[in-house]
Amino acid sequence: MDEGLLRDIAWVHSGDKGDNINLGVVVWDRNDYGLLLEEVTADRVKEHFSDICHGSVTRYELPNLWAVNLVLTRILDGGPARSLRLDPQGKTLGDALLLLPLRHDGRSVSDEAKKRQS
Known part of the structure; x- marks a missing residue:
């Protein structure tokens, strides 16, 4: 099984609204969009952030x-005004999501993604 990280095929932008965040995940190459949909599911993201996400994860395509x-x-x-976290706006959570392992069972990522991996 080939394995890489989400950062090999995509970039992330984060934003906060109160106690919630949104993470926009964009693939570098349209040929990797199917892989993004297969790997970055609401369940996998919830599991990835299981220590800190106490609510739900919703994915919009x-x-x-x-x-x-x-x-x-x-x-x-509680959000930026109440949280005692070092990152109360959740900006680093985008970087944390980029460490999500991809398990693409022999499917190859785009040539551009392979260049970024090396």
């Missing part, structure tokens, strides 16, 4: 943008 938007609820300990 944006095929024209080669992206998904993930909304994670109850993840910021």
Whole structure:
């Protein structure tokens, strides 16, 4: 089984709204969009952040943008004004999501993604 990380095929932008965050995940190459949909499911993201996400994870697909938007609820300990976390706005959670392992069972990622892996 080939294995890589989400960062090999995509970039992430994060934003907060109260106690929730959204993570926009965009693939570098449209040929990797199917892999993104297979690997970055709401369940896998919830599991990835299981220590800190006390609410739900909802995934919205944006095929024209080669992206998904993930909304994670109850993840910021009350939000920026109340949280005692070092990152009360959850900006580093985008980077943390990029460490999600991809298990693509022999499917190859795009040539551009392979260049970024090396």
